[in-house]
Amino acid sequence: MDTEHLSAGRTADVRIAGLSKVYAGGVAAMADVDLTIASGEFVAVVGASGCGKSTLLRILAGFERPSGGVVEVGGTPVTGPGPDRGVVFQDYGLFPWLSVRENVAYGPSRKKLPRAEVAAVTDRFIAAVGLTRFAGKYPAQLSGGMQQRVAIARVLANDPSLLLMDEPFGALDALTRADLQAELKRIHVDTRTTVVFVTHSIEEAVYLADRVVVMTGGASHGVPGSIRRIVPVDLTDRDVTSPAFNAVKREIADLVHTVPATV
Amino acid sequence: MTTTDVATVPVAAAAPTVPDTPRRRGRGRLPTVLLGLPVPVLFLVLWHLGRAQEWELPLGIRMGFLPYPADVAAGLVNYVAGTRDDAFSSLLWEDLPASALRVVSGFALATLIAVPLGVLMGRFRTANSLFDPMINLFRPIPATAWVPLVALLIGYGDQASIFLITLSAFFPIVLGTISGARQVPERLLEAARMLGTSGVGTLLRVVLPAAAPAIVNGMRVGLGLAWVILVLSETTGVPTGLGSTIFLARDVVQTDQIVVGMICIAVAGFLSDRLLTLFFRVLFRDRPLIK
Ligand SMILES: Nc1ncnc2c1ncn2[C@@H]1O[C@H](COP(=O)(O)OP(=O)(O)O)[C@@H](O)[C@H]1O
Ligand SMILES: [Mg+2]
Numbered sequence: 001m002d003t004e005h006l007s008a009g010r011t012a013d014v015r016i017a018g019l020s021k022v023y024a025g026g027v028a029a030m031a032d033v034d035l036t037i038a039s040g041e042f043v044a045v046v047g048a049s050g051c052g053k054s055t056l057l058r059i060l061a062g063f064e065r066p067s068g069g070v071v072e073v074g075g076t077p078v079t080g081p082g083p084d085r086g087v088v089f090q091d092y093g094l095f096p097w098l099s100v101r102e103n104v105a106y107g108p109s110r111k112k113l114p115r116a117e118v119a120a121v122t123d124r125f126i127a128a129v130g131l132t133r134f135a136g137k138y139p140a141q142l143s144g145g146m147q148q149r150v151a152i153a154r155v156l157a158n159d160p161s162l163l164l165m166d167e168p169f170g171a172l173d174a175l176t177r178a179d180l181q182a183e184l185k186r187i188h189v190d191t192r193t194t195v196v197f198v199t200h201s202i203e204e205a206v207y208l209a210d211r212v213v214v215m216t217g218g219a220s221h222g223v224p225g226s227i228r229r230i231v232p233v234d235l236t237d238r239d240v241t242s243p244a245f246n247a248v249k250r251e252i253a254d255l256v257h258t259v260p261a262t263v
Numbered sequence: 264m265t266t267t268d269v270a271t272v273p274v275a276a277a278a279p280t281v282p283d284t285p286r287r288r289g290r291g292r293l294p295t296v297l298l299g300l301p302v303p304v305l306f307l308v309l310w311h312l313g314r315a316q317e318w319e320l321p322l323g324i325r326m327g328f329l330p331y332p333a334d335v336a337a338g339l340v341n342y343v344a345g346t347r348d349d350a351f352s353s354l355l356w357e358d359l360p361a362s363a364l365r366v367v368s369g370f371a372l373a374t375l376i377a378v379p380l381g382v383l384m385g386r387f388r389t390a391n392s393l394f395d396p397m398i399n400l401f402r403p404i405p406a407t408a409w410v411p412l413v414a415l416l417i418g419y420g421d422q423a424s425i426f427l428i429t430l431s432a433f434f435p436i437v438l439g440t441i442s443g444a445r446q447v448p449e450r451l452l453e454a455a456r457m458l459g460t461s462g463v464g465t466l467l468r469v470v471l472p473a474a475a476p477a478i479v480n481g482m483r484v485g486l487g488l489a490w491v492i493l494v495l496s497e498t499t500g501v502p503t504g505l506g507s508t509i510f511l512a513r514d515v516v517q518t519d520q521i522v523v524g525m526i527c528i529a530v531a532g533f534l535s536d537r538l539l540t541l542f543f544r545v546l547f548r549d550r551p552l553i554k
Contacts, residue, residue, distance in 0.1 A: 063453055083459030093454035097472045097550045110459040138551050158458060 011039040011192050012074030012084070012161035014060070019069035020224065021055050029055045031224035033069070035213065040192040044205035046256055047215030052225025053198040056215075057166050060196060061087045073162050083107055086155025088165040092147045094139040100126065100150050101135040107158035125153040128187065145176035149183075156187065163195045170200060181207060202252050206245060207238050214255040229255055307332050330519035338519035339526065351520050354508060355527060362504040363531065365421065365496065366489045369428025373485060376429075377436035378478060382470055384437070385444025398437065406431045406492045419500030427496040432485035439481020443474025448553070476552050479543050486539055490532035505531065 014037035030052035062081040129149035216228040317327030345353035497506030512520035
């Protein structure tokens with residue numbers, strides 16, 4: 001998979017301007033969010049619980065409608081969910097009655113591609129996440145890490161231009177998590193798909209992302225969630241033990257754990 | 264108390280003292296099949312004794328009017344294999360297909376209406392608001408209460424019979440489907456949408472499979488009710504059928520044949536449930552469904 005290219009490498013930029021979200025019932029989840037993401041960029045979103053990270057991601061996915069503002073992916077306003085934006089959920093969201101192969105084939109089959117092409121794409125992405133031997137198994141027969149690999153293969157097989165991941169590795173043990181982080185990084189290098197990656201782990205954000213969006217506030221703090229700062233990660237190698245890496249981590253941790261001076 | 268004076272006491276009081284009860288000590292080692300035998304055997308013995316001694320039980324049950332179990336067995340053989348050369352000889356092979364066709368038609372019709380309706384009602388508030396009052400209004404009306412109206416509306420015959428079966432099978436299927444469709448995990452619907460499934464496609468590809476166990480349960484209850492209502496539905500003047508034959512037997516006061524008809528309906532109901540279960544097992548193979 002290092003030499004062979006995984007996909008056509010569709011990729012899209014993201015433009016969010018003046019975005020706000022008030023849920024039914026009056027919960028002001030976020031306000032005044034501006035964020036521009038270049039094609040092929042990997043952006044991580046961190047912040048305390050309830051600051052609106054999932055809300056931001058779900059609006060990009062088209063699961064939630066914005067209350068105000070502009071959300072465009074690849075120059076097109078988001079009006080609902082679609083196969084151009086693949087979502088990886090923390091709880092995988094695999095179809096339990098479909099085998100690994102059928103789950104991965106699900107998206108390509110919806111596009112009415114020729115049968116042989118669906119099979120080829122499916123096999124390629126199952127191989128890319130190292131699950132060829134498990135293609136006939138059902139999700140319930142797999143570990144959490146393997147299920148998340150299936151979920152990643154399932155959206156990648158759809159050749160999305162934007163990959164949205166909401167704490168995808170949050171439920172996994174540390175070793176599996178490290179494996180999947182490395183794998184995701186390889187996949188991103190290969191596909192150059194734009195990625196928005198929500199995480200609780202600052203280390204994970206710094207390890208993976210080109211830029212880290214730090215969010216703050218949130219309905220439980222009495223203010224809508226908003227972006228506090230966007231921290232670029234200008235590290236040439238992502239050695240998690242290096243002083244440079246830890247300096248970036250510390251900078252972000254300070255932003256996450258302190259209250260902005262203006263509030 | 265001995266078995267000779269059992270005749271003077273109700274069965275319920277006599278049962279604990281009857282010496283045939285399975286021994287407690289061997290229970291753990293006895294195969295389930297063997298454990299299933301004593302009660303039916305006891306039942307047959309009591310039935311035979313009650314008939315022979317013409318017991319009078321509470322609720323005015325006069326066992327003297329029952330056929331002997333042995334006569335029922337003989338009647339059953341005649342109904343199946345024509346050993347007696349009377350009006351009922353080998354009649355099963357006309358009655359069973361006729362009744363089964365009514366049950367299958369009514370059940371299929373009920374399923375065809377109830378499953379799509381249940382899916383819509385389970386997923387869309389508007390559909391639920393539209394149909395829920397009607398369903399709750401009609402559901403408590405027993406099929407028996409429909410018979411006179413159906414006789415006027417449809418007349419006598421197969422269509423009336425199928426209508427009554429459809430009506431009875433419809434409610435359990437629609438209720439099962441509604442509850443199944445409501446319990447589909449939201450996450451799976453989101454997954455399907457973001458993978459490019461249309462709204463209607465989501466109903467077919469996510470709601471149906473996720474609700475399948477509840478739908479199958481509703482269908483099994485519905486099929487059972489279809490057989491329950493069969494006898495009633497064949498009072499509508501159809502010439503052949505398991506139920507029609509029971510009424511014919513009553514008219515010629517052939518009680519053994521009445522019981523034979525009852526047994527055949529029970530067996531047919533049981534076998535059709537097995538068939539339905541087998542059908543779904545083949546359909547789903549070993550796919551894990553949501554519990
Ligand atoms: N469907 C919803 N309805 C009402 N309030 C919601 C809904 N989803 C999230 N919220 C609220 O919006 C705020 C932001 O939630 P969320 O985006 O899930 O935060 P995060 O993912 O950063 O933890 C929280 O206060 C949460 O309770
Ligand atoms: Mg969240």
